[in-house]
Amino acid sequence: MKIFATAILALVGFSSAAHSADSVNVYSFRQSFLIEPILEQFTAETGIKTKVVFAKSGLVERIKREGKYSPADVVLTSDFSKLLQLKDESLTQAFSNTEINQNVPAYYRDAQGHWVALTKRVRNIYASKKNIANPAELTYESLVSPEFKGKICTRSGKHPYNLGLIASIIAHKGEAAAETWLRGVKANLARKPQGNDRAQVKAIKEGLCDLSLGNSYYFGKMLTDAAQKPWADAVNIVYPNQSDRGAHVNVSGAAIAKYAPNKANAEKLIAFLASKKAQQAYSALNMEYPVNPAVKPAKLVASWGEFKEDTLPLTQVAEYRKSALKLVDKVKFDL
Structure with a gap:
C-alpha cells in the first residue's frame, strides 16, 4: 500500500510540474525530424516551450495508464486510425478554435471537435x-x-x-x-x-x-x-x-488529450500547425499535401500534378x- 501511495504521489508531482503557462506537452507518433523544426519555430514565435515524447507505438496505452495524471496536452498522429482510436477510447476532449476552423476544411475535422487533420x-x-x-x-x-x-x-x-x-x-x-x-x-x-x-x-x-x-x-x-x-x-x-x-485521402492529425493540463497552449500549438507558415514546412518534410487549402505543396510533390480528392467527411x-x-x-x- 505504501508503494502504491508513493507511486500516486509521484504521478501527482509529475502532473503538477507538467502544468505551466509557458509550456505544452506533446506525445507524438510522428518521427522527431518531421516535427522538431516546426516546434522550435512555434516556441520562437510564442515563447511557449514544447516538451515532447516520441514513440512509434504504445502512446495510446501510455495515456490510458497515466489516466487523469497524464501530462499529455497534444497528441500528434501519423495516420487517421490513431485519431479514431484516441476518440473511441475517450482519451481526447472537444475543442473549437476559429483560426483552426478557418484553415482546415470541415471534412478534415472531427464533427464533435475531438481531432483535426494536419497533412494529407x-x-x-x-x-x-x-x-x-x-x-x-x-x-x-x-x-x-x-x-x-x-x-x-x-x-x-x-x-x-x-x-x-x-x-x-x-x-x-x-x-x-x-x-x-x-x-x-x-x-x-x-x-x-x-x-x-x-x-x-x-x-x-x-x-x-x-x-x-x-x-x-x-x-x-x-x-x-x-x-x-x-x-x-x-x-x-x-x-x-x-x-x-x-x-x-488519408491524414495525419492532432488531438487534445482528455486531461490536458495546458489546454490553451495545446490549442495554440494546433492552430500554429494549421497556419500557412507551418503547413508549408510541415507537409514538405514528409512530402505530404498541406491540409490548409491556401498552402501549395512542396515543389517535388506539386510536380506530380494536380488532382481531385474525395471530399466525403472522414x-x-x-x-x-x-x-x-x-x-x-x-x-x-x-x-
Missing part, C-alpha cells in the same frame, strides 16, 4: 510505365478488371491505409458492392499481400506485378533515395477516380472501418 496523403495507384498504357484512366474499381488478373500487388488488407480505402468504398457504394470489389482485387493479386507500400513498387520494377496501391508520400521518399529511385522511375503515380468522386468514412475489417476477414484477403 493520397491512396494512389502505382502503374508500370512499361506495361500499363493508359494509367490516367485507372480507378479503384478498375482494379477488378479481368485484364489485371495476376498483376496487382498490395500490403495487408488490414493495414490502416487499406482499411481507410475499403471504408470509403463502403461509404460510397455500400457494403455489398465493397465486398464484391474486395473479392475482385483479391482474385487479381499477383502474390499474397505482404510488405509495405514501397515494397509493392519494388515488385513492379522487378516484374512481379504491374499495379499496386500506395500512399503518395512514399513516391517522394523513393525518388530522393538513390537505392529506391529506380523503383519510382519504373512507375507512374496515378490519382484514381478523377472523373467521379476523386482519390481517397467522420463518415470512419463509421465503416470496423465493417471494412470484417470484410477483409470474410473474403480472406490476406490468405
Whole structure:
C-alpha cells in the first residue's frame, strides 16, 4: 500500500510540474525530424516551450495508464486510425478554435471537435510505365478488371491505409458492392499481400506485378533515395477516380488529450500547425499535401500534378472501418 501511495504521489508531482503557462506537452507518433523544426519555430514565435515524447507505438496505452495524471496536452498522429482510436477510447476532449476552423476544411475535422487533420496523403495507384498504357484512366474499381488478373500487388488488407480505402468504398457504394470489389482485387493479386507500400513498387520494377496501391508520400521518399529511385522511375503515380468522386485521402492529425493540463497552449500549438507558415514546412518534410487549402505543396510533390480528392467527411468514412475489417476477414484477403 505504501508503494502504491508513493507511486500516486509521484504521478501527482509529475502532473503538477507538467502544468505551466509557458509550456505544452506533446506525445507524438510522428518521427522527431518531421516535427522538431516546426516546434522550435512555434516556441520562437510564442515563447511557449514544447516538451515532447516520441514513440512509434504504445502512446495510446501510455495515456490510458497515466489516466487523469497524464501530462499529455497534444497528441500528434501519423495516420487517421490513431485519431479514431484516441476518440473511441475517450482519451481526447472537444475543442473549437476559429483560426483552426478557418484553415482546415470541415471534412478534415472531427464533427464533435475531438481531432483535426494536419497533412494529407493520397491512396494512389502505382502503374508500370512499361506495361500499363493508359494509367490516367485507372480507378479503384478498375482494379477488378479481368485484364489485371495476376498483376496487382498490395500490403495487408488490414493495414490502416487499406482499411481507410475499403471504408470509403463502403461509404460510397455500400457494403455489398465493397465486398464484391474486395473479392475482385483479391482474385487479381499477383502474390499474397505482404510488405509495405514501397515494397509493392519494388515488385513492379522487378516484374512481379504491374499495379499496386500506395500512399503518395512514399513516391517522394523513393525518388530522393538513390537505392529506391529506380523503383519510382519504373512507375507512374496515378490519382484514381478523377472523373467521379476523386482519390481517397488519408491524414495525419492532432488531438487534445482528455486531461490536458495546458489546454490553451495545446490549442495554440494546433492552430500554429494549421497556419500557412507551418503547413508549408510541415507537409514538405514528409512530402505530404498541406491540409490548409491556401498552402501549395512542396515543389517535388506539386510536380506530380494536380488532382481531385474525395471530399466525403472522414467522420463518415470512419463509421465503416470496423465493417471494412470484417470484410477483409470474410473474403480472406490476406490468405
